[in-house]
Amino acid sequence: xxxxxxxxxxxxxxxxxxxxxxxxxxxxxxxxxxxxxxxxxxxxxxxxxxxxxxxxxxxxxxxxxxxxxxxxxxxxxxxxxxxxxxxxxxxxxxxxxxxxxxxxxxxxxxxxxxxxxxxxxxxxxxxxxxxxxxxxxxxxxxxxxxxxxxxxxxxxxxxxxxxxxxxxxxxxxxxxxxxxxxxxxxxxxxxxxxxxxxxxxxxxxxxxxxxxxxxxxxxxxxxxxxxxxxxxxxxxxxxxxxxxxxxxxxxxxxxxxxxxxxxxxxxxxxxxxxxxxxxxxxxxxxxxxxxxxxxxxxxxxxxxxxxxxxxxxxxxxxxxxxxxxxxxxxxxxxxxxxxxxxxxxxxxxxxxxxxxxxxxxxxxxxxxxxxxxxxxxxxxxxxxxxxxxxxxxxxxxxxxxxxx
Numbered sequence: 001x002x003x004x005x006x007x008x009x010x011x012x013x014x015x016x017x018x019x020x021x022x023x024x025x026x027x028x029x030x031x032x033x034x035x036x037x038x039x040x041x042x043x044x045x046x047x048x049x050x051x052x053x054x055x056x057x058x059x060x061x062x063x064x065x066x067x068x069x070x071x072x073x074x075x076x077x078x079x080x081x082x083x084x085x086x087x088x089x090x091x092x093x094x095x096x097x098x099x100x101x102x103x104x105x106x107x108x109x110x111x112x113x114x115x116x117x118x119x120x121x122x123x124x125x126x127x128x129x130x131x132x133x134x135x136x137x138x139x140x141x142x143x144x145x146x147x148x149x150x151x152x153x154x155x156x157x158x159x160x161x162x163x164x165x166x167x168x169x170x171x172x173x174x175x176x177x178x179x180x181x182x183x184x185x186x187x188x189x190x191x192x193x194x195x196x197x198x199x200x201x202x203x204x205x206x207x208x209x210x211x212x213x214x215x216x217x218x219x220x221x222x223x224x225x226x227x228x229x230x231x232x233x234x235x236x237x238x239x240x241x242x243x244x245x246x247x248x249x250x251x252x253x254x255x256x257x258x259x260x261x262x263x264x265x266x267x268x269x270x271x272x273x274x275x276x277x278x279x280x281x282x283x284x285x286x287x288x289x290x291x292x293x294x295x296x297x298x299x300x301x302x303x304x305x306x307x308x309x310x311x312x313x314x315x316x317x318x319x320x321x322x323x324x325x326x327x328x329x330x331x332x333x334x335x336x337x338x339x340x341x342x343x344x345x346x347x348x349x350x351x352x353x354x355x356x357x358x359x360x361x362x363x364x365x366x367x368x369x370x371x372x373x374x375x376x377x378x379x380x381x382x383x384x385x386x387x388x389x390x391x392x393x394x395x396x397x398x399x400x401x402x403x404x
Contacts, residue, residue, distance in 0.1 A: 001398075006273035006281050006369060006389075007162045011150050014167035015178035017201040019043035019243025022148030023140045024155040027132045030084030030122060037133055038155035039140040040199060041109060042077040042241045048117065049212040051219050053236035060087050060094035061118045062237055064102070068114055070208060077115040079199055079239055080105050080133075081156050083184070087120040087128040088234040097130040104134040108141045119197055119237045121184060122158055153182035156197055159398055160186045160274055166266035168259040175248045177204045177256060181240075181263050185271035187229060187399060198223070198238040198267060200260070203246040210251045214260065215240055222264040225296075226387045228275035229395070230304040272387050277394030280312050282387065285374040288339075289382030294331035298375060299386035301329035309391035312371065317362025319347045322373060337378030343371070 024038040042048070050069045052062050080101060087094045098118055106113040120128060153163035167180040185196035206214075219238060250256035273281050284303045289295035302308055302325040311318040319340055326333055336351035342365045346354045365371070 001159065001161050004161045004274045005279055008270070008273075011153065011163050012165050012167060014149055014165050014180040015169050016146050017178055017180050017243065018203045018245035019046060020201045020241065021144035021146055022152040023143040023145065024148065024151040025136045025139050027082070027136045029082050029129060029132055035151065035155045036084050037080070037082045037136060037140065038152035039105070039137075039144065040079040040152060040201070040241070041111070041144055042201075043243050043245065044076055045074045045244045046077050047074055047206065047208040047211055047242050047244075048077050048115070049208060049215045049240050050117070051216055051238045053233060055232055055234050055236070057089060057234050059120060059235045060090060060098045061120050062235060064098045065117045065119070065237060065239070068117065070212060072114055073208060075115055076111045077117065077241060078105050078109055078111045079117050079119070079241070081119040081197065081199070082121075082128075082133055083156050083158050084122040085120060085126055085128045086122045086124050086235045088124045090125065090127050093127045097128040100130050101133055104137050108137045117239055119235065119239075121156065121197055121235050124234060149180060149182060152199075153184075156182070156184040158184065158186065159276055160184050162274060164267055164270040164274070166263045166270070168263050170255050170259040172248050172250060172253055172255055175246060177246050177248050177250060177259075178202060179259055179263050181267055183267040183271060186274045187276040187395070196233055196236060196271070200238075200240040200263060202240070202242045202260075203244070204242050204248055204250040204256060205244040205246065206242050206250050211240060211242055214257055218257070218261050218264050221261065222268045225385060226268045226272050227300060227303050228272060228278070228389055229391070269387060272389050275389035276398045277392040278389035279369070279392055280390040281370045282312060282389060283372045284386045284388065285372060286377065286385070287374070287383050288377040288379055289384070290332040290377070290379050291382040292384055293382070295377070295382040295384035296386070297329045297331040298326055298333075298377065299384045301325040302373060302375070303386045303388035306391055309388070312366065313390035313392045315363065315366040317342060317347070317359065317366050319362070322375065323348070326375060331377070332379060333377060334379060339376040339378065341374040342366070
């Protein structure tokens with residue numbers, strides 16, 4: 001699959017997190033000779049937090065992870081992730097596969113089964129050949145290393161065209177705290193919790209309760225503000241582990257929260273930039289709404305509109321489609337108070353096209369790769385920002401033969 005034109009120059013140089021080791025192998029879950037399973041091992045005194053899809057058809061791994069988060073304070077932990085098969089809508093067989101993998105990871109690593117968290121991504125509705133995964137666990141355990149995060153990021157890819165990583169190092173009370181995260185996601189992206197799969201690690205000292213609260217808060221500001229195609233996965237999982245190896249307590253640290261926000265937003269943006277068939281990265285900025293909730297409704301209505309997204313793909317400044325999306329959003333709106341901008345260009349105001357707007361200016365702006373559509377509702381102070389991409393012929397090609 002061709003690299004997304006919106007891809008970064010390469011995988012970033014991420015900080016090494018003390019107390020975390022990674023490994024990855026090719027297990028042949030769906031495709032031969034493709035790295036498709038990763039293992040992350042967290043050291044003693046680690047805490048784990050997680051946020052998951054609210055889909056009513058969520059997968060067996062998601063249900064298992066949900067049942068474990070917050071039950072145990074600190075200790076060793078393991079994240080085992082496979083691509084190629086989502087183990088979703090697989091009934092009792094799916095639960096059996098999770099149990100088999102968890103039990104095998106526990107046996108090989110010596111980590112308690114209640115501290116083993118698994119994720120699966122890929123095709124829905126096909127039994128997971130978990131024996132192919134368990135057969136590789138000894139190799140995974142034997143090759144764990146502190147510098148293996150890039151290989152882990154590649155192992156969790158499905159239709160992704162590039163591995164996604166982000167990291168930050170922040171000084172707190174004169175000591176350094178490190179954060180590093182990886183993600184996968186390209187299609188079926190309209191998160192209702194996090195994004196497809198995300199794993200974040202830090203050497204900070206933080207309680208499980210504080211980390212869980214922070215993670216959920218930041219999720220709503222980052223991953224829950226992106227959309228590629230308006231579809232929410234059965235497998236969305238965000239797991240974060242904190243090893244405490246730095247000795248720096250960040251329970252109430254604003255600097256740590258900001259650094260974690262930056263990592264999460266960077267990963268969220270990378271998912272959008274790798275949207276299936278995407279050629280444009282689009283920020284939808286809404287202000288002046290009756291409430292933040294209304295602003296979010298408007299933002300998502302614009303970002304999820306196939307008509308808006310195809311116009312962007314065709315570099316057509318069809319602002320009438322933005323007006324349409326505002327009107328269908330369900331948010332309070334007044335036609336004569338709306339202002340619409342493409343970047344710094346005022347396109348429409350006071351219920352009509354701006355007298356200074358020219359189609360040539362709009363068309364020239366639409367040729368850029370990074371775009372901003374701004375809507376001011378003119379009602380109150382509600383605000384929201386959503387990120388999306390365009391909708392191209394390649395999206396159809398990718399998803400028309402996804403299972404072949």
